[in-house]
Structure formats: structure tokens, C-alpha cells
Amino acid sequence: MRFLNGLKQNDDVCSVALQDAHMFLFHRLSPLLQRNHQGTFRTTELRTSDVQSLLENLGSDRTLLQEAVLIGCTEQNQAQFCLDIGGLDQAAAEELCGGTFVDLRKSFFLLSGAEAPLVAKAQALLRWHKTSGFCSATGQPTHRNQAGSQRTCSSSAIIYYPKMSPVVIVLVSDGERCLLGRQATFPRGMYSALAGFCDMGETLEETLSREVAEEVGLEVKSFSFSSSQHWPFPQSSFMMACHASVSPAHSQLCVDHSELEDARWFSQQEVLCALQTPPHRGGGAAPPFWLPPKHAVAHRLITEWIQNTRS
Numbered sequence: 001m002r003f004l005n006g007l008k009q010n011d012d013v014c015s016v017a018l019q020d021a022h023m024f025l026f027h028r029l030s031p032l033l034q035r036n037h038q039g040t041f042r043t044t045e046l047r048t049s050d051v052q053s054l055l056e057n058l059g060s061d062r063t064l065l066q067e068a069v070l071i072g073c074t075e076q077n078q079a080q081f082c083l084d085i086g087g088l089d090q091a092a093a094e095e096l097c098g099g100t101f102v103d104l105r106k107s108f109f110l111l112s113g114a115e116a117p118l119v120a121k122a123q124a125l126l127r128w129h130k131t132s133g134f135c136s137a138t139g140q141p142t143h144r145n146q147a148g149s150q151r152t153c154s155s156s157a158i159i160y161y162p163k164m165s166p167v168v169i170v171l172v173s174d175g176e177r178c179l180l181g182r183q184a185t186f187p188r189g190m191y192s193a194l195a196g197f198c199d200m201g202e203t204l205e206e207t208l209s210r211e212v213a214e215e216v217g218l219e220v221k222s223f224s225f226s227s228s229q230h231w232p233f234p235q236s237s238f239m240m241a242c243h244a245s246v247s248p249a250h251s252q253l254c255v256d257h258s259e260l261e262d263a264r265w266f267s268q269q270e271v272l273c274a275l276q277t278p279p280h281r282g283g284g285a286a287p288p289f290w291l292p293p294k295h296a297v298a299h300r301l302i303t304e305w306i307q308n309t310r311s
């Protein structure tokens with residue numbers, strides 16, 4: 001942690017680290033993945049020298065490397081950076097690297113372990129740089145530090161940091177059943193926990209109670225915190241995941257159809273069955289009811305609920 005913080009605070013130290021770093025390449029915000037012999041996907045392991053050769057082969061000069069953004073470090077304190085080469089030829093880059101640039105949403109669910117959150121973090125930072133080139137107070141250009149952890153207005157010296165929107169996601173239960181809903185934009189058949197952005201000035205518990213009341217017309221009696229997650233879609237959100245309970249005597253739903261296409265109570269048996277249904281990846285008929293995949297914190301809430309109600 002201290003090593004990483006040192007790189008963020010000292011441009012010279014960060015420049016040295018960039019000379020021999022692990023690099024994650026993106027093309028227009030899609031990460032470069034490779035399929036291995038078992039048919040599973042991994043990020044493509046590149047070093048700074050590989051990227052330098054790639055840039056030369058693609059007719060770009062090495063200064064593009066200065067746009068790399070620090071995303072972490074390995075256990076051996078080797079810095080990890082990401083770089084978007086969206087201005088260069090995608091097909092030529094794929095051929096030279098032996099990989100494919102895959103849309104983030106698809107990548108997120110193809111990758112396993114620690115790779116999915118790292119790629120999501122990288123894309124979120126690259127996206128933030130892409131959209132933060134000017135100061136919103138003065139209209140003047142902003143300039144990044146070497147690590148890419150902040151941008152400073154060239155005229156007013158206002159410092160900007162990468163931003164996320166806080167979101168509360170909540171799995172409501174009446175003791176026997178859990179409440180799942182779907183927005184019209186969700187893939188067909190997918191139901192998830194209720195979620196909503198925090199309004200300015202709200203506490204976590206105020207957002208939770210308001211969202212449940214607004215979306216399904218229920219009054220939350222109690223809640224407990226479960227876990228949190230950075231969620232890159234469609235923009236960076238900080239998801240705070242909670243369980244909540246409502247009184248079984250007051251579990252009649254009044255769904256706000258401007259927010260949710262549908263919301264329903266589901267039994268343990270229905271949820272268990274859906275947990276065993278693999279996530280639908282498009283193509284063919286979608287199953288009538290399925291749940292968000294493992295990387296989503298909603299999935300964690302649902303599996304925790306099953307464990308808690310069965311124990």
C-alpha cells in the first residue's frame with residue numbers, strides 16, 4: 001500500500017516504475033483478453049518493453065506510454081498500469097498481441113478471481129481521464145500526475161480525483177421469501193436485488209429505506225450491512241450491499257412501474273433453482289427466471305440469504 005501511495009505522490013518515482021511494469025491494454029475502453037488452452041479467458045500479460053515494441057510496430061511514438069494509468073502492484077511490488085490505444089488500428093494490435101479486445105461487460109463475466117475487479121478499476125480510471133480533460137469551474141485544460149490518480153486545472157490549480165456514485169443495493173426479505181425486481185433494460189428473465197443511487201446528504205440507511213419505499217412501496221423494519229463492490233456499469237458506482245427485513249403482515253407490493261418492469265416475492269426453492277441455472281449469455285431462449293452472475297454483489301446477497309434462511 002505504501003509502495004503504491006509513493007508512486008501516486010512522486011512523479012519521478014512513478015516514471016521509473018513505468019519503465020518496467022505490467023501493462024493492461026485497452027482499445028476504446030475494451031480490455032485485451034486471451035483465451036487459454038482450457039477455453040477460459042485471462043488478461044494478456046504484457047510488460048512495458050512489449051508495449052513499446054507494439055507502439056513502434058503500429059506507427060505510434062513512445063510518448064503514448066505516458067498516458068498509462070497506475071492501477072496497482074503485484075505482490076513483488078511491480079507496478080501495474082493500464083493504457084488505452086484506441087487511436088491505433090485494433091485488428092493490427094490484436095494480431096501483434098495474440099489477443100482480442102472484448103467489451104467490458106462481457107470481459108467482466110469471462111474473467112475470474114482478482115482479474116475482473118482489476119480490469120473494471122482500470123477501465124473506470126481510463127474512462128474518467130477521457131471525460132475529465134477540462135476544469136468545470138474555469139473551462140481550462142486539466143493535467144494529470146504521472147500515476148493518473150488526480151488531475152489539476154492549469155489555471156486555478158483545482159485538483160480533481162476520480163469519482164464514483166454511491167449506490168445502496170438491498171435484498172429485502174419477509175422471513176420466508178425474498179424480493180427481486182427487474183428493470184426493462186435488464187437481460188430477459190434476469191431479476192436482481194433492488195438498488196438506488198444515494199441522494200446528496202443521505203445516509204446509507206436513509207437511501208435504503210427511501211429506495212424500497214419508492215420502488216415497491218414497503219417499509220423496512222431492520223437492515224444489516226453485508227459487503228461492498230465497485231461496479232463499473234454504466235459509470236463507476238460504489239455499491240453498498242445490505243439485507244433488509246419487512247413485516248410479513250405488510251408485504252403487499254406496490255411496484256413503481258416507471259422504475260421497475262416487475263418485482264416479485266420468490267421462495268427459497270425458486271431462488272435455489274435459479275442459482276443452479278447458469279447466467280444467460282445471449283443466443284437461444286433465455287430461461288424464465290435467472291439471477292446476476294457470481295461477480296455481482298447481488299449474487300452474493302442472494303446466496304447469503306439462502307444460507308441464512310436454511311441455517
Ligand SMILES: NC(=O)C1=CN([C@@H]2O[C@H](COP(=O)(O)OP(=O)(O)OC[C@H]3O[C@@H](n4cnc5c(N)ncnc54)[C@H](OP(=O)(O)O)[C@@H]3O)[C@@H](O)[C@H]2O)C=CC1
Binds near residue numbers: 165196229259292299
Ligand atoms: N452489482 C450489482 O449486483 C448490481 C448493480 N446495480 C447497479 O446499481 C446502480 C443503481 O441502480 P438503479 O436501480 O439504476 O438506480 P435508481 O433506482 O437510483 O434509478 C436510476 C435513476 O436514478 C437517477 N440518478 C440519480 N443519481 C444518479 C447518478 N449518480 N447516476 C445515474 N443516475 C442517477 C437517474 O434518473 P434520471 O436520469 O431520471 O435522473 C437514473 O435513471 C446501476 O448503475 C446498476 O448498474 C444494480 C443491480 C445489481
Ligand SMILES: [Mg+2]
Binds near residue numbers: 195
Ligand atoms: Mg433502482
